[in-house]
Amino acid sequence: MGSTLTYPLTVTCGTLVVIAAWVPYADLDQLSALVVVALAVLVYTGYQVGFAFGLVPTGLSVPGTPRGRRVRQQHRLVSRSWLEIGDEDRVVWLPVFYDPALVTLTPTELEISGSTVRAGDVRCYPAGRVRTTEPPGKLIDNPSRPAAPPTFGTARRLLLDLQPAIAAPFAGLLWVYVMNGGLPAFVAATIVAAATFTWLCAIRGSDPS
Numbered sequence: 101m102g103s104t105l106t107y108p109l110t111v112t113c114g115t116l117v118v119i120a121a122w123v124p125y126a127d128l129d130q131l132s133a134l135v136v137v138a139l140a141v142l143v144y145t146g147y148q149v150g151f152a153f154g155l156v157p158t159g160l161s162v163p164g165t166p167r168g169r170r171v172r173q174q175h176r177l178v179s180r181s182w183l184e185i186g187d188e189d190r191v192v193w194l195p196v197f198y199d200p201a202l203v204t205l206t207p208t209e210l211e212i213s214g215s216t217v218r219a220g221d222v223r224c225y226p227a228g229r230v231r232t233t234e235p236p237g238k239l240i241d242n243p244s245r246p247a248a249p250p251t252f253g254t255a256r257r258l259l260l261d262l263q264p265a266i267a268a269p270f271a272g273l274l275w276v277y278v279m280n281g282g283l284p285a286f287v288a289a290t291i292v293a294a295a296t297f298t299w300l301c302a303i304r305g306s307d308p309s
Contacts, residue, residue, distance in 0.1 A: 126288070174239075197224075268290045
């Protein structure tokens with residue numbers, strides 16, 4: 101597993117800490133909302149980890165010894181790594197958790213056993229179900245030749261995953277409009293929403309490259 105799942109699981113823990121930090125200041129309605137969000141974070145994280153380790157089927161079924169390449173999807177604020185698998189007759193796309201080694205991966209034969217996918221020495225951890233249609237947005241090809249794997253710090257990855265959090269203040273306003281609570285409730289709801297949006301990007305396999 102190494103660093104492949106370390107980042108998304110660390111962001112998950114950070115999100116749960118943010119949620120827990122507001123529990124002492126919450127009234128009954130706010131506490132209920134925090135519990136629901138925390139449960140959703142835990143359940144969906146378990147679901148995604150299930151994909152990574154083959155506990156949840158991805159639907160990947162490619163006969164023979166297929167070839168594949170890594171492509172990066174850029175769609176609005178979403179950036180994810182995908183394996184494009186198949187030949188001229190049939191191509192499928194499998195989302196995978198980001199690994200620096202994927203950036204240097206040229207088209208190669210894949211070893212597929214159940215939900216376990218290997219490209220040479222690189223094990224790819226699925227981050228969702230396989231698609232039979234091309235993912236929306238722009239797909240950016242791999243480099244044509246291997247190069248040194250890039251390194252991206254946690255700060256850069258967080259900054260990229262924070263982009264959808266621009267909608268967090270609207271979630272805070274919606275909470276205050278529906279449940280009242282004033283400025284403290286707005287601040288709490290905004291911070292929790294921002295942490296949750298960031299976590300959602302990370303646990304779905306965001307790509308900082």
